[in-house]
Amino acid sequence: MNVNDKLKQLGITLPGVATPAAAYIPFVQAGNLVFLSGHIARKDGKPWVGQLGKTLSTEEGQAAARAVAIDLMGTLQAAVGDLGRVKRIVKLTSLVNSSPDFTEHHLVTNGASELLGEVFGAQGTHARSAFGVAQIPLGACVEIELVAEVA
Numbered sequence: 001m002n003v004n005d006k007l008k009q010l011g012i013t014l015p016g017v018a019t020p021a022a023a024y025i026p027f028v029q030a031g032n033l034v035f036l037s038g039h040i041a042r043k044d045g046k047p048w049v050g051q052l053g054k055t056l057s058t059e060e061g062q063a064a065a066r067a068v069a070i071d072l073m074g075t076l077q078a079a080v081g082d083l084g085r086v087k088r089i090v091k092l093t094s095l096v097n098s099s100p101d102f103t104e105h106h107l108v109t110n111g112a113s114e115l116l117g118e119v120f121g122a123q124g125t126h127a128r129s130a131f132g133v134a135q136i137p138l139g140a141c142v143e144i145e146l147v148a149e150v151a
Contacts, residue, residue, distance in 0.1 A: 054102075089126040093145045
């Protein structure tokens with residue numbers, strides 16, 4: 001099954017590219033690598049605000065990370081024209097807005113990683129880092145950036 005069929009099967013419609021909130025661009029291609037700027041979690045079109053370990057559960061964080069992955073795929077599609085050109089999701093870097101005692105950043109980030117694996121299959125498995133941070137722009141609970149290899 002190709003990527004577009006898989007998205008359709010999952011009931012996922014990819015959004016367009018969001019307008020940057022500061023002095024950056026949504027993506028840069030260097031050779032066969034595409035670097036996507038960090039995308040914050042959004043819910044109902046607004047920043048998904050909260051802090052893991054304080055106002056949000058790990059499960060809510062996973063849902064937020066999944067939502068970020070959908071937005072990232074929308075930007076990746078805009079960058080390359082067709083997600084079928086993606087040879088590999090290379091790396092995710094995930095920032096989790098969390099309380100000092102929260103230790104499940106890796107589980108929150110699974111919300112994005114598992115969806116990318118489901119959509120892209122073996123090409124969706126990737127290297128990754130997940131960090132807890134004191135705050136993310138606009139108070140969002142999760143921000144994720146992505147690097148992909150394209151044909």
